[in-house]
Amino acid sequence: MPNGAEVELALLTLDQRGLPQGLLGNIQLSGNGDALPFRLTFNPQSFSRALRVELRGRAHRSGHLILRLPPVPIRHADSQEVGTLRLVPAP
Structure with missing residues (x-):
């Protein structure tokens, strides 16, 4: 992740x-x-099979959107492993 990005x-x-x-x-x-390890906590009981759930992300620097994370579908609340996330340049 670029140095100084939020x-x-x-x-x-x-x-x-x-x-x-x-x-x-x-x-x-x-x-x-460098790569940013993270831990995103949530209540797995609020994760219903009837709902669509996605991980979304974005990076800003100096108030400008520079990168975005294409939506990552999350199908199960039993694993918090999403692998390596690749952000792409924002339009």
Whole structure:
């Protein structure tokens, strides 16, 4: 993650159209030029099989959006392992 970037990751519930309906958990981190390990805590009991859940993220530097995380579908609350996340340049 670029040095000085402000990174936000959010675990969201979505409606049928893919629009955010609720926030299960979020975290803010500061970029240091290296990979950013993180732990996003949430209540697994609020994770219903009937809901679509995605991990979304973005990175800002000097108030400008520089990177975004393509939505990562989260299908189960029993594992918090999402692997390596790759942010892409923001338009």
